[in-house]
Amino acid sequence: MKYFSTNNKAIRVSFREATLKGLAEDGGLFMPVEIHSLLSDFWKNISSKSFKEISFESAKLFIEEEIPENNLEKIIDTTINFPAPLVELNANKFVLELFHGPTLAFKDFGARFMAQTMAYFNKDEQKELTILVATSGDTGSAVAYGFHNVEGIKVILLYPSDKVSQIQEKQLTTIGGNITALEILGNFDDCQTLVKQAFTNPELNKKLRLTSANSINIARLIPQSFYYLNAFALLKEKDKPLYIAVPSGNFGNLTAGLFAFKLGLPVEKFIAALNVNKVFLDYLKSGKFAPRPSVKTLSNAMDVGNPSNFNRIIDLFNNDHKRISNLIYSASFTDLQTEEAVKSFYNKYEYIFDPHGAVGQLAMDEFLLTQNHNDFNAIVLETAHPAKFLDSIDENLSQMIDMPERLKKCLKKKKHSIKLSSDFADLKDFLLSI
Numbered sequence: 001m002k003y004f005s006t007n008n009k010a011i012r013v014s015f016r017e018a019t020l021k022g023l024a025e026d027g028g029l030f031m032p033v034e035i036h037s038l039l040s041d042f043w044k045n046i047s048s049k050s051f052k053e054i055s056f057e058s059a060k061l062f063i064e065e066e067i068p069e070n071n072l073e074k075i076i077d078t079t080i081n082f083p084a085p086l087v088e089l090n091a092n093k094f095v096l097e098l099f100h101g102p103t104l105a106f107k108d109f110g111a112r113f114m115a116q117t118m119a120y121f122n123k124d125e126q127k128e129l130t131i132l133v134a135t136s137g138d139t140g141s142a143v144a145y146g147f148h149n150v151e152g153i154k155v156i157l158l159y160p161s162d163k164v165s166q167i168q169e170k171q172l173t174t175i176g177g178n179i180t181a182l183e184i185l186g187n188f189d190d191c192q193t194l195v196k197q198a199f200t201n202p203e204l205n206k207k208l209r210l211t212s213a214n215s216i217n218i219a220r221l222i223p224q225s226f227y228y229l230n231a232f233a234l235l236k237e238k239d240k241p242l243y244i245a246v247p248s249g250n251f252g253n254l255t256a257g258l259f260a261f262k263l264g265l266p267v268e269k270f271i272a273a274l275n276v277n278k279v280f281l282d283y284l285k286s287g288k289f290a291p292r293p294s295v296k297t298l299s300n301a302m303d304v305g306n307p308s309n310f311n312r313i314i315d316l317f318n319n320d321h322k323r324i325s326n327l328i329y330s331a332s333f334t335d336l337q338t339e340e341a342v343k344s345f346y347n348k349y350e351y352i353f354d355p356h357g358a359v360g361q362l363a364m365d366e367f368l369l370t371q372n373h374n375d376f377n378a379i380v381l382e383t384a385h386p387a388k389f390l391d392s393i394d395e396n397l398s399q400m401i402d403m404p405e406r407l408k409k410c411l412k413k414k415k416h417s418i419k420l421s422s423d424f425a426d427l428k429d430f431l432l433s434i
C-alpha cells in the first residue's frame with residue numbers, strides 16, 4: 001500500500017517510510033491511497049473470528065507485502081494481546097472497554113503496534129532512532145511502554161507541566177531506561193508545536209534520526225481500527241443501526257473508526273464526544289474549521305484546540321462537509337455535566353465511567369434523543385480506566401474503583417523529569433546535547 005501526504009497527493013511513500021517518518025516532509029499527514037472494503041467472506045464469518053484474526057486480516061490490507069505474513073502475525077501476537085470487551089449496559093447500549101492494556105488507556109493498542117512495526121523496519125539500521133512524543137497524558141506513557149527496552153530506539157516525551165493528572169505524570173516519568181520525560185512549562189499545544197518545529201529543523205535532522213509517535217503516525221491509527229471491527233464481531237444482533245460514540249481530542253481514534261467504516265463496518269452514525277474544546281462541533285455546524293487554544297478540563301486527554309487528525313477526516317471525504325456532517329454527529333459537555341454524569345450513569349447502569357467515557361456516554365445519549373426508535377446498537381468507547389482519574393470522580397464512587405496492580409506499582413516509584421521552557425531553542429539545545 002502506498003501513502004500520500006495530505007498536503008500533496010502526488011507524494012507517494014511506502015508504509016515503511018510513512019511509519020518511520022511519522023510526518024511528511026511538507027508537514028502533511030500520511031494517508032493510505034485507498035482503503036478497500038474487506039471481502040464479503042470476512043464479514044459473513046466475522047462472529048467466529050478472534051480479535052487477533054480480525055486484526056491480522058485488516059492489517060494486511062494496509063501493509064500488504066511490506067511486512068511478511070509471519071512477521072506481521074508475530075507483531076499482532078505481541079501487541080493485540082489484551083482484550084477489548086464489549087460490556088452490556090442494557091439491551092441496546094454497550095461500552096467498549098479499551099483500557100485493558102499496560103497503561104490503562106486505548107492508546108496502548110496503537111502505541112504497541114507502532115513500536116513493534118518501527119522496531120521491525122529499524123532492525124537493519126545503524127543509527128539510533130529518536131522518537132519525539134508530545135503528550136497530553138496518555139499517549140506518552142502508552143508509547144513509552146510500547147518502546148521500553150526496544151533496541152536502537154530512544155524515546156523523548158514532552159508533557160505540559162501541571163496539566164496532566166498525578167497518576168499520568170507518574171506513568172510518564174517512572175519508566176527509565178531508553179525513555180526520557182521532558183516537563184514543558186506550557187500547554188499541550190506548545191508541546192505539539194515544539195515537536196513539529198524539531199522535525200523541520202535542519203540542524204537537528206542532520207544529527208538525529210527523528211520520528212514522531214503521536215496519533216499523527218499512521219502506524220498508530222491502523223491498529224485502532226481493529227477494535228471497532230472486533231466490537232462488531234461481538235454484537236449479537238448485527239442488523240440493527242450501529243452508533244458509535246468516540247471521546248475525542250486529536251481525533252485519531254475517530255479517524256481509525258472511519259478507517260473501519262471504509263473497510264465496510266456498517267456504522268450509521270459516529271458521535272464525536274467533546275468537552276468544551278469543541279472546534280470540531282463548530283466545524284460541523286458552520287463548515288469552518290477554526291482552531292483555538294485548548295482549555296483545561298477533567299477529561300484532559302481531550303483538551304485539544306487544534307485536532308491534528310482533522311485533515312485526515314477531511315481527506316477521507318474529499319472535503320465534503322455535507323457527507324462528513326451526515327456521518328458524524330458531535331456534542332460538547334462541561335466539567336460540571338461530566339461530574340454529574342459519572343454519578344448518574346452509575347445509578348442508572350451500575351457502571352463507573354472515567355471522565356472521558358462519561359463525555360462519550362453523554363454525547364451518545366444526546367444523539368439518541370434525536371432518534372425516535374429503540375432498535376439500535378449504541379457503543380460508547382471507554383478510553384481509559386476510571387482508576388486513572390480518581391481525583392475527578394465523586395468520593396463515594398472512587399472508593400469503589402479497584403486500582404489495577406500495574407498502576408499501584410508505578411505509583412510507588414520516584415518521578416524523573418527534566419524541566420524545559422516552551423521556547424524551541426531550549427528543546428534544540430537539549431536534543432543536541434544527548
Ligand SMILES: *Cc1c(COP(=O)(O)O)cnc(C)c1O
Pocket residue numbers: 105106107138139215247248249250251252253254301302356383384
Ligand atoms: C487520547 C485520549 C482521548 C482522545 O483520543 P484522540 O484519538 O486524541 O481523539 C480520549 N480519551 C482518553 C482517555 C485518551 O487518552
